[in-house]
Amino acid sequence: MWWEDLLWGFWNGITAWIVLIVHVFGQWGEFPFYNTARAGNWYDFGFLLGMGSPLLGGFGARRSGFRRR
Structure with a gap:
């Protein structure tokens, strides 16, 4: 189903990011960075949403350095 691919892609x-860092150190070879078996339009869309997730980007945006007057 399309929504399963979307959710798996998002997850x-x-x-x-975590899997990529662990792969750099030679661990978790059984966990792929990108699941080619599920590759398709909805999986790819979910993967891109997950990679650019506001959950990850929101950590650095708390203080911008500009003040409103």
């Missing part, structure tokens, strides 16, 4: 996109 894999969110966890991709």
Whole structure:
């Protein structure tokens, strides 16, 4: 179903940052960075949403350095 691919893509996109860092150190070879078996339009869309998730980007945007007067 299309929504399963979307959710799996989103989940894999969110966890991709962690998996990428762990792969750099040679661990977790059984966990792919990108699931090619599910690759398709909805999975890709979910993966891109997960990679650019506001959950990850919101941590650095709390203080901008500009003040309103």
